[in-house]
Amino acid sequence: MPELPEVETIRQTLKQLVIGEEIESIQVNWENIIKYPLVEDFKYLLVNQSIQDIKRRGKFLKFYFDQHVLVSHLRMEGNYSVHKQDEPYDKHTHIIFNFSSGKSLRYRDVRKFGTMHVFKKGEQNNVKPLNQLGPEPFDEAFTIDYFAERLQKTTRMIKAVLLDQSVVAGLGNIYVDETLFKANIHPMRRAHTLSHKEITALRAFAIETLQEAIEQGGTTIRSYIDGHGDMGMFQQKLYVYGQAEEPCQVCSEKVEKIKVSGRGTHICPSCQPL
DNA sequence: TTGGGTGTTGAGTA
DNA sequence: ATACTCAACACCCA
Numbered sequence: 001m002p003e004l005p006e007v008e009t010i011r012q013t014l015k016q017l018v019i020g021e022e023i024e025s026i027q028v029n030w031e032n033i034i035k036y037p038l039v040e041d042f043k044y045l046l047v048n049q050s051i052q053d054i055k056r057r058g059k060f061l062k063f064y065f066d067q068h069v070l071v072s073h074l075r076m077e078g079n080y081s082v083h084k085q086d087e088p089y090d091k092h093t094h095i096i097f098n099f100s101s102g103k104s105l106r107y108r109d110v111r112k113f114g115t116m117h118v119f120k121k122g123e124q125n126n127v128k129p130l131n132q133l134g135p136e137p138f139d140e141a142f143t144i145d146y147f148a149e150r151l152q153k154t155t156r157m158i159k160a161v162l163l164d165q166s167v168v169a170g171l172g173n174i175y176v177d178e179t180l181f182k183a184n185i186h187p188m189r190r191a192h193t194l195s196h197k198e199i200t201a202l203r204a205f206a207i208e209t210l211q212e213a214i215e216q217g218g219t220t221i222r223s224y225i226d227g228h229g230d231m232g233m234f235q236q237k238l239y240v241y242g243q244a245e246e247p248c249q250v251c252s253e254k255v256e257k258i259k260v261s262g263r264g265t266h267i268c269p270s271c272q273p274l
Numbered sequence: 275t276t277g278g279g280t281g282t283t284g285a286g287t288a
Numbered sequence: 289a290t291a292c293t294c295a296a297c298a299c300c301c302a
Contacts, residue, residue: 003281032296059282075282077298092298111297113282129283156290165283172281221281222300241281262292264279278301285295 002074004170005213007059013227015054017082021099022050030094036117058133058169069124075113133169148199151191159187160261174241177266179206181240186274187260240266
């Protein structure tokens with residue numbers, strides 16, 4: 001499900017709903033979501049604490065409490081929603097944060113791939129998983145020079161490099177395919193063979209695509225919904241992802257689906273020659 | 275019914 | 289270093 005635009009949309013929508021809420025108790029129905037610390041300590045550290053802010057780093061959500069930070073990754077299908085505590089929940093609801101207001105924040109994840117870590121404030125940036133991340137796409141640290149250097153020192157396929165969160169944080173399968181299409185670059189091109197012009201275009205289109213997707217509230221293909229339960233709209237603006245067999249909107253050639261670096265990959269063979 | 279696919283990522287293997 | 293396979297898990301579809 002969620003790449004950077006979806007996580008950012010969840011952050012924005014959820015923030016209005018839970019800022020200032022104090023956790024009274026935590027119900028854990030599937031312990032494997034909680035990676036650190038032990039489940040009992042996880043609960044102990046957060047109970048009686050209030051949510052001060054929600055931030056984002058790459059595809060991670062960060063819930064800020066008084067002394068600690070909850071770092072949450074939604075992986076494929078994780079999502080958050082806010083309910084009254086007496087509302088029923090289903091078998092895919094794995095973590096429930098009950099607030100003293102009578103409301104609760106629920107983490108639901110059909111495939112149970114999501115992760116949560118709690119760290120002392122400040123510590124989260126020095127340890128896994130956050131310390132592995134490359135720059136934010138919108139941050140000034142994501143310069144052309146930095147990007148070019150990372151691309152030039154690897155022979156991997158460009159798609160694999162863009163999916164690598166240590167290069168730049170936040171791109172996933174949808175937005176990589178869309179970005180490569182807009183830049184007219186075939187996903188199997190070796191990163192070190194890209195020209196300076198192509199690298200510049202790639203960076204600009206990645207930023208632009210992510211920005212536009214945020215403005216559209218993300219992309220809903222199957223299950224993604226934001227903190228209000230609303231779907232995204234960016235699926236209406238996709239050029240290649242999920243468009244196999246459809247005519248390319250630029251050249252009318254048939255969009256193809258291939259496999260690159262283990263992932264389903266969508267290209268226009270005419271606009272993105274190898 | 276079964277196998278292959280799904281928006282993610284970490285581990286293990288050559 | 290890189291590529292490939294598998295694993296976590298549930299569901300959908302041909």
